[in-house]
Amino acid sequence: MKFILGKKIGMMQLFDAETLRVSPVTLIETKGNVVTQVRTKERDGYSAVQVGFGSRKKASRALTGHYAGLSVFRVAREFRIPESELSGYKRGNAIETTQFNKGDKVMVSGISMGRxxxxxxxxxxxxxxxxxxxxxxxxxxxxxxxxxxxxxxxxxxxxxxxxGQIRISVKGLRVVDISPDDHVLFLRGAVPGVTGALVEIRTQK
Structure with missing residues (x-):
């Protein structure tokens, strides 16, 4: 399973020269994803990868100790994956946008816009x-x-x-384009949250 954290930048339109159609797309900036902890069934009772994203100026001693040797991240989220996939993740590894491919089907989770x-x-x-x-x-x-x-x-x-302002997940979104230099994913359709909101992206079967 592929996964990453990102920040919602906004929406725009992309023209597809093959289908001659205009697609509404949401831009997600994913720069700065780092593996902060790997959880195993033997030690923690379940298998997951904890990912840190963003930066903060002040942090408690507990957070500083948890992120020892790494940057102090603004948020951390866990993605549960099968035990067999844990070998590909080590503490301190960066999670890049390039792991996704055009056409990938993803689920996006976030906090909906408050009304x-x-x-x-x-x-x-x-x-x-x-x-x-x-x-x-x-x-x-x-x-x-x-x-x-x-x-x-x-x-x-x-x-x-x-x-509004509750956690929701939108399924079935497609990756229509990737900008590796800018660390930006282009997803077809709307994702929950205001501009600048944190979103979790994971692939679907």
């Missing part, structure tokens, strides 16, 4: 109430939130509230 406090129509896609026939002020309301029998509101009932 603030939103009503049920925008947040959950409710249709709202009737627009006429004596209705007043109930066009975009939730409506009934329960019946007499439970005598309470069930947990998880969809209502108005804070929308």
């Amino acid at each position: 603030g406090f939103a009503g049920a129509v925008k947040r959950h896609g409710f249709h709202g109430g009737p627009k006429t026939h004596g209705q007043k002020g109930s066009h975009r309301r939730v409506g009934s939130i329960g019946s007499t029998t439970p005598q309470r509101v069930l947990k998880g009932t969809r209502m108005a509230g804070h929308m």
